[in-house]
Amino acid sequence: MDYPGNRTLIGFTRRIGLWLGAAVVLGGAAAIMLVLQLAVLARIVSDLAFHNHAISDERAGLTLLLALLAGRALLQWAADMVANEGSLRLTAAIRGELLRHLFNVGPVGLTGQATGHMVTVLGDGIAALEPYFAQYVPRAAMMVVLPLLVLGMVAHLDAWSFVILACTGPLIPVFMALVGYRAQAIMDRQWTQLLLLGSAFLDTLQGLTTLRLFGRARDAVAAVAGMADEYRATTMSVMKVAFLTSAVLEFFASLSIALVAVVFGARLLDGKADFQSAFLVLLLAPEYFMPLRAFSASYHARQNATAAMAGISQLFALPETATRHATRDSAAGVPLVAIRCEDVTAGYQADAPVLSHAGCTFRRNALTVITGESGVGKTTLIRLLLGLLQPMQGHVTAVDECGMPHARWQDRVGWVPQQPRLIHGTVAENLRLADPMADMDTLRAVAAQADALSFIEALPQGFDTPVGERGACLSGGQVQRLALARVLLRNPQVLILDEPTASLDLQSEQRVAAAIARAAVGRIGIVVAHRPAMIAQAAQVVRLRDGRLFSGPSTVECAA
Ligand SMILES: Nc1ncnc2c1ncn2[C@@H]1O[C@H](COP(=O)(O)OP(=O)(O)OP(=O)(O)O)[C@@H](O)[C@H]1O
Numbered sequence: 001m002d003y004p005g006n007r008t009l010i011g012f013t014r015r016i017g018l019w020l021g022a023a024v025v026l027g028g029a030a031a032i033m034l035v036l037q038l039a040v041l042a043r044i045v046s047d048l049a050f051h052n053h054a055i056s057d058e059r060a061g062l063t064l065l066l067a068l069l070a071g072r073a074l075l076q077w078a079a080d081m082v083a084n085e086g087s088l089r090l091t092a093a094i095r096g097e098l099l100r101h102l103f104n105v106g107p108v109g110l111t112g113q114a115t116g117h118m119v120t121v122l123g124d125g126i127a128a129l130e131p132y133f134a135q136y137v138p139r140a141a142m143m144v145v146l147p148l149l150v151l152g153m154v155a156h157l158d159a160w161s162f163v164i165l166a167c168t169g170p171l172i173p174v175f176m177a178l179v180g181y182r183a184q185a186i187m188d189r190q191w192t193q194l195l196l197l198g199s200a201f202l203d204t205l206q207g208l209t210t211l212r213l214f215g216r217a218r219d220a221v222a223a224v225a226g227m228a229d230e231y232r233a234t235t236m237s238v239m240k241v242a243f244l245t246s247a248v249l250e251f252f253a254s255l256s257i258a259l260v261a262v263v264f265g266a267r268l269l270d271g272k273a274d275f276q277s278a279f280l281v282l283l284l285a286p287e288y289f290m291p292l293r294a295f296s297a298s299y300h301a302r303q304n305a306t307a308a309m310a311g312i313s314q315l316f317a318l319p320e321t322a323t324r325h326a327t328r329d330s331a332a333g334v335p336l337v338a339i340r341c342e343d344v345t346a347g348y349q350a351d352a353p354v355l356s357h358a359g360c361t362f363r364r365n366a367l368t369v370i371t372g373e374s375g376v377g378k379t380t381l382i383r384l385l386l387g388l389l390q391p392m393q394g395h396v397t398a399v400d401e402c403g404m405p406h407a408r409w410q411d412r413v414g415w416v417p418q419q420p421r422l423i424h425g426t427v428a429e430n431l432r433l434a435d436p437m438a439d440m441d442t443l444r445a446v447a448a449q450a451d452a453l454s455f456i457e458a459l460p461q462g463f464d465t466p467v468g469e470r471g472a473c474l475s476g477g478q479v480q481r482l483a484l485a486r487v488l489l490r491n492p493q494v495l496i497l498d499e500p501t502a503s504l505d506l507q508s509e510q511r512v513a514a515a516i517a518r519a520a521v522g523r524i525g526i527v528v529a530h531r532p533a534m535i536a537q538a539a540q541v542v543r544l545r546d547g548r549l550f551s552g553p554s555t556v557e558c559a560a
Pocket of ligand 1: 108111348354372373374375376377378379380381
């Protein structure tokens with residue numbers, strides 16, 4: 001479920017209001033049981049010590065004490081479970097929502113984002129919210145419930161103890177707020193360092209070959225080590241603040257309890273107070289500070305979540321540029337015969353469009369090769385066709401045999417990028433990414449269509465041969481043909497390939513070009529290419545120049 005505009009810590013907390021409410025009610029019930037339990041204990045001890053009761057006389061009291069003990073433990077366990085469950089559900093929902101949002105932002109909108117940064121936000125960032133919802137929020141509520149309950153009980157028992165507790169208790173949250181102000185700055189710094197460390201680590205891993213070739217691997221490793229050291233130092237500062245906070249808290253709490261003990265003890269000696277009340281107040285006093293201590297222990301969870309939330313909000317704030325389809329395409333079976341670009345102006349900055357009033361038609365059974373100089377806008381045109389970029393002006397439409405335009409046609413596009421990604425798995429697993437239910441006969445058929453069957457069968461374990469991430473054990477041409485087979489498994493009506501033969505030798509280039517030409521039959525085939533072997537297979541060549549499209553074997557201007 002989407003909750004746009006409600007993506008703050010408070011907004012997220014409201015979503016699990018019922019779970020947290022239930023946790024606080026259960027925790028409140030546990031607190032009442034605790035107060036009753038201490039009252040029963042004080043009575044039993046007083047009866048045994050001062051009223052000459054035998055232990056057998058206290059059987060009923062002891063049974064009640066045990067029942068209260070068990071009931072309280074059970075309620076507290078249930079309160080913790082409910083808060084944890086709500087928190088886990090919420091963070092899973094936030095992670096899914098953020099991933100969906102990033103898909104809708106699309107590769108164009110994400111160009112400026114470092115992958116390591118996004119991975120850290122999606123992993124560690126969202127994980128940092130869990131303790132906030134599961135511990136901090138319920139404890140903040142319990143910090144009010146239990147101390148008020150204890151204060152009420154103490155007020156009933158002894159006015160002096162009430163005054164001491166009522167005066168010292170509020171000092172703790174005030175002190176926490178003062179320390180928290182300084183600690184938040186450290187937490188923010190720690191989170192920024194974690195993001196930088198994540199990005200630097202991933203960049204170093206991805207660029208390891210280049211770094212080694214330039215003899216800079218050691219420098220890169222040293223830079224990552226330096227960042228890790230800075231992160232360690234900041235983490236130690238966070239720990240120092242945490243220890244200092246709890247030490248001061250313990251000091252205030254102990255002082256206050258000692259004060260209560262001395263004041264009550266003096267009056268007990270003077271015979272102005274009874275033992276049962278004094279004992280009960282002394283049992284209750286530590287419980288008064290217990291929720292404050294628990295709250296203090298989870299206070300860093302709030303600061304951590306606040307720091308992480310900045311990164312999460314920044315990703316949620318990215319504008320969505322990719323086409324978004326919430327429902328399935330009901331006309332998916334109707335064949336498309338053409339895609340028309342009409343008077344299209346598109347680019348990345350409104351004042352400097354890459355394509356300007358461009359027009360062209362891509363037809364079924366007429367393989368189109370898009371060509372042009374580097375940086376002229378071929379990839380931009382492909383992004384428009386894929387729906388990853390919206391035109392600033394003009395239209396890109398797909399029509400069927402009756403000339404009817406289709407709104408959801410991008411669902412029927414199969415795309416092979418310049419450097420296709422393979423996953424760490426077998427050949428068959430890589431192919432089945434397109435259709436997990438495909439049987440072996442279907443895999444063989446698409447592999448044959450893409451001219452990949454012979455090399456796959458020549459591999460040591462055929463379709464079960466593991467290929468490394470990015471196809472490390474395959475040649476460039478083999479990876480291209482495998483990627484083509486994978487996209488054909490989806491049986492797309494539109495087939496788009498970005499420079500599929502760019503880095504291939506002549507023989508591989510010809511094989512890949514011929515396979516693409518075969519695969520494009522019965523489809524709208526569009527290929528970005530420069531090389532003659534691919535251009536030779538084209539029924540139409542579209543040339544991009546100065547933001548305009550020129551098409552046809554004799555380079556005729558298609559539209560102005
Ligand atoms: N995400 C982006 N944000 C801003 N500008 C971009 C972005 N992507 C590309 N450009 C710019 O748009 C222009 C066209 O780029 P495009 O990638 O479409 O060219 P191309 O013809 O595909 O180049 P090549 O053949 O080198 O791949 C270039 O000037 C490029 O710098």
